[in-house]
Amino acid sequence: QVQLVESGGGLVQAGGSLRLSCAASGRTFSSSSMGWFRQPPGKEREFVAAISWTGGSTDYAESVKGRFTASRDNAKNTVDLQMNSLKPEDTAVYYCAASRFRWIVVVSSQYDYWGQGTQVTVSS
Numbered sequence: 001q002v003q004l005v006e007s008g009g010g011l012v013q014a015g016g017s018l019r020l021s022c023a024a025s026g027r028t029f030s031s032s033s034m035g036w037f038r039q040p041p042g043k044e045r046e047f048v049a050a051i052s053w054t055g056g057s058t059d060y061a062e063s064v065k066g067r068f069t070a071s072r073d074n075a076k077n078t079v080d081l082q083m084n085s086l087k088p089e090d091t092a093v094y095y096c097a098a099s100r101f102r103w104i105v106v107v108s109s110q111y112d113y114w115g116q117g118t119q120v121t122v123s124s
Contacts, residue, residue, distance in 0.1 A: 002026035002098045002113040009094060009118030012086055016122075020081040022096030022115055030074040033099045035111055036081045038092035038120075045108060048094070049081060053102040064090075086122045093117040 008020040022034070036048040049070040050059045058070050067086075072079040079096060097111035105111070 004115035006115040006118040009120045011121045017084045022079045024077045029077050034079040035097045038094045040092040047106045050104040059104045088122045088124045
């Protein structure tokens with residue numbers, strides 16, 4: 001069992017930065033790949049980023065490549081998402097999720113545990 005709590009969301013102007021953090025509890029965190037997803041207003045949830053269990057591999061949605069960076073600290077049971085050069089279209093509720101797999105997965109159905117989400121609003 002893994003419990004996830006996101007923090008760090010808020011309101012930021014276009015071009016600004018935010019850093020989301022996800023605190024995890026549970027014995028299996030360090031052996032789980034982690035993902036970030038987002039759900040824009042009125043849209044489906046979409047993949048944003050994923051990081052392998054060691055943190056050695058990452059993957060990103062095309063829309064955020066070069067702007068977002070995922071990282072993790074297994075000693076602290078945390079995974080972060082650094083978001084730079086934010087755009088109004090990045091406005092969404094952001095969720096972190098833990099997978100049953102060690103390697104990167106990008107499909108939401110392969111994630112077993114989800115946080116409650118944190119709102120990110122980017123103003124133009």
